[in-house]
Amino acid sequence: MCYEMIDVPAVIGTVVLNSREDVRDVVEQFTAQAASNGFQTVDALSDDVADAQPAVIVGIGGDGTLLRAAHLAHEHDVPVIGVNLGTVGYLTEVEPEIVGEMLHRLAAGQLGVQSRMTVAAETPDGSMLHGINDVVMEKVLSERLVRISVEVSGEFFTTFRADGLIVATPLGSTAYSLSAGGPVVDPDLDVLIMTPVAPHSLMSRPTVFAPDTALRFTVATERQVRVNVDGRAGVVLEEGQSVVVRAGVRPVRFLTMGSHPFPQAVRHQFGLDHA
Secondary structure: OOOOOOOOOOEEEEEOOOOOHHHHHHHHHHHHHHHHOOOEEEEOOOOOHHHHOOOEEEEEEOHHHHHHHHHHHHHHOOOEEEEEOOOOOOOOOEOHHHHHHHHHHHHOOOOEEEEEOOEEEEOOOOOEEEEOOEEEEEEOOOOOOEEEEEEEOOEEEEEEEEOEEEEEOOHHHHOHHHHOOOOOOOOOOOOEEEEEEOOOOOOOOOEEEOOOOOEEEEEOOOOOEEEEEOOEEEEEEOOOOEEEEEEOOOOEEEEEOOOOOHHHHHHHHOOHHHO
8 A cells, every 4th residue: 555645625514423421532532632733623524524525534433433534535535544443443543642633634634545345236226326335135934945046247146045135345244244254355356255154065165256246136035125325224125136246436535644554454353353
């Protein structure tokens, strides 16, 4: 990852989803230090945030907060960075004690920029759902399996009997896909990772596809299948209906201090030092 000069933002948008006292303290610290570095801060979740035109979004919290911030940043085509107040913090690089250093380097245009692949799901009505972590197709009735047929770039691949299927980006490989047995994938790669959830099938292993692959998933049972994108409910598919999952057209951009290369981040955040 190389450092590139970026335009120094005048306005920073913040995303805060937790009202805990320790979170409020860090937000106050962040706001004061941002002002001392010449930045104006605005609530990126407010209705009038578009008028303020923030050039950077900062998520203050855990990975869930940064994911919400990243969605906003992707929507407005600006970079995002996270201040870690969570328990894992795989996506959030900046710890509270180095907020001042991060803001100083941002003001000097000395933060690196990393582009990360996104994912998109086309629903039966032609609308597009955009995600950063994953697209999940899951059974609606908890006690019944579903059958989902898979086509890969127009060719039949297989039919799964399972609780569901996940298509993750490398960034999302450490989320639901990992808990379902999927691999941890370096986010510098551009691939689609398909992981079955509790499959009743000989084809039970995750499969990794090239980023230009179109994956069509068709419900092959009378049981409904719900499509979620990054944990947000999308649509419910009936028998015979399909969703097509592809790499997103536009990546999400993360600012980075370069202090957590991939192997170090995995080792630290998942406790491999103590395994």
